[in-house]
Amino acid sequence: MDVEFRRGIFAGIAAYLIWGGSPIYWNAIKEIPPPEAVSWRVIWAIVILLVVLAFRSQWSVLARVWSNSRTRLLSVISGILLTINWGIFLWAVTSGHILEVSLGYYINPLMSVALGVIILRERLSLSAQISVGIASMAVVVMTVADHDFPWIALSLAASFAIYGLLKKQPEAAPPLEGLLVEVCTAAVPLSLYLIYLVAFGESIVVTSNEHWAVIPLSGVITVAPLLLFGFAAQRLPLSTVGMLQYLAPTIQLVIGVYLFSEVATTVQMLGFVSVWCALGIYGFDSFRRDHRSS
Numbered sequence: 001m002d003v004e005f006r007r008g009i010f011a012g013i014a015a016y017l018i019w020g021g022s023p024i025y026w027n028a029i030k031e032i033p034p035p036e037a038v039s040w041r042v043i044w045a046i047v048i049l050l051v052v053l054a055f056r057s058q059w060s061v062l063a064r065v066w067s068n069s070r071t072r073l074l075s076v077i078s079g080i081l082l083t084i085n086w087g088i089f090l091w092a093v094t095s096g097h098i099l100e101v102s103l104g105y106y107i108n109p110l111m112s113v114a115l116g117v118i119i120l121r122e123r124l125s126l127s128a129q130i131s132v133g134i135a136s137m138a139v140v141v142m143t144v145a146d147h148d149f150p151w152i153a154l155s156l157a158a159s160f161a162i163y164g165l166l167k168k169q170p171e172a173a174p175p176l177e178g179l180l181v182e183v184c185t186a187a188v189p190l191s192l193y194l195i196y197l198v199a200f201g202e203s204i205v206v207t208s209n210e211h212w213a214v215i216p217l218s219g220v221i222t223v224a225p226l227l228l229f230g231f232a233a234q235r236l237p238l239s240t241v242g243m244l245q246y247l248a249p250t251i252q253l254v255i256g257v258y259l260f261s262e263v264a265t266t267v268q269m270l271g272f273v274s275v276w277c278a279l280g281i282y283g284f285d286s287f288r289r290d291h292r293s294s
Contacts, residue, residue: 008235012244015228020251022221023093023101027260029214030094032204036197037218038087039190040205042183044219049180052223058177065173065181072181075173078166079185085159092152098256099264104156105249106275110135110282111161119165127285131278138274145267175230179223243283 029037053062065071092101114132116122124132143149166172173181197203205211233241253272256262264272 004235008232009240011228012232012236012241013247015225015232016244016247017251018221018225018228020248021255023098023252023255024259025217025221026090026093029211031208032211032215034087034090034094035193036204037090038083039194040215041086041090041218041222042083042186042190043194044216045183045222046180046187046219047216048219048223049176049183052176052227053180056176061174062177062180065177068171070171071173074166074169074171075178075181076185078163078178079182081159081163081166082182083186083190085156085163088152088155088159092156096260096262097152098252098260099262099268100150100152101156102249102252102256103150103268103272103275104153105160105252106246106272106279107135107139107153107157108160109245110275110278111157112164113282115161115165120168125285127281131282131285134278134281135275138271138278141274142267142271145270150271175226179226183222246279 026037032040053059065075089101092098110132113124113128117124139150139154167175167178172178194203198206201207205215232244236244257264
């Protein structure tokens with residue numbers, strides 16, 4: 001096995017292990033309300049990103065990103081989407097909805113495919129059309145049978161799919177510098193919110209020595225998997241990266257059921273099985289096409 005390929009595999013697995021296992025961390029500090037947790041997550045992500053940028057001496061790239069109006073606009077919109085995604089995720093994993101989070105990230109690749117067709121006018125193979133159709137029917141069945149629209153799963157899938165779509169634009173910023181602009185966008189209102197909490201003595205983190213020790217990890221959990229993923233993506237075939245991405249929701253599913261004792265209804269399990277079938281069809285088709293092209 002090629003050394004660079006092996007390093008890419010290890011980095012990719014590490015990234016998805018962190019993403020998949022993150023509900024454990026957020027549940028450990030669930031006394032912190034989600035809005036405050038998101039705010040501290042953004043602040044500490046900025047600190048870590050600034051350290052990484054300083055280490056790499058890439059300030060000129062950041063300046064070019066900010067000076068381009070279209071790139072800046074895309075980064076600002078991406079930052080808003082990222083904040084929405086993080087907020088829903090944090091609330092869900094600390095409120096007994098880890099299974100819905102898992103379902104959302106299983107659906108995400110198929111929603112990205114659907115956006116590619118609708119927005120970018122991409123053509124789908126028959127297998128991809130069948131996959132998107134099966135996933136769509138699964139959502140409809142869960143909504144009708146459970147009388148409960150799966151808004152958590154769909155909101156997470158949609159926000160991250162749109163985020164990914166924006167990152168594919170030609171004017172999109174490089175990953176590291178783009179992420180810094182995105183979190184800085186979110187930091188403007190969230191910093192004001194933190195100032196309000198601190199001023200009125202309502203910040204759980206500030207009033208608790210216990211949380212001060214662990215909240216910086218929120219920045220590590222945010223930045224580390226993104227850097228690892230970027231490292232892996234440069235060294236692995238797209239099909240390999242595509243298959244690795246299902247590690248995170250699988251880990252979340254196991255954590256939800258076995259660690260936090262969440263119970264999946266029959267309809268939810270039907271939804272999971274349907275989405276797994278759809279992903280299996282789509283993954284096999286993608287792997288076959290990549291193998292032919294190589």
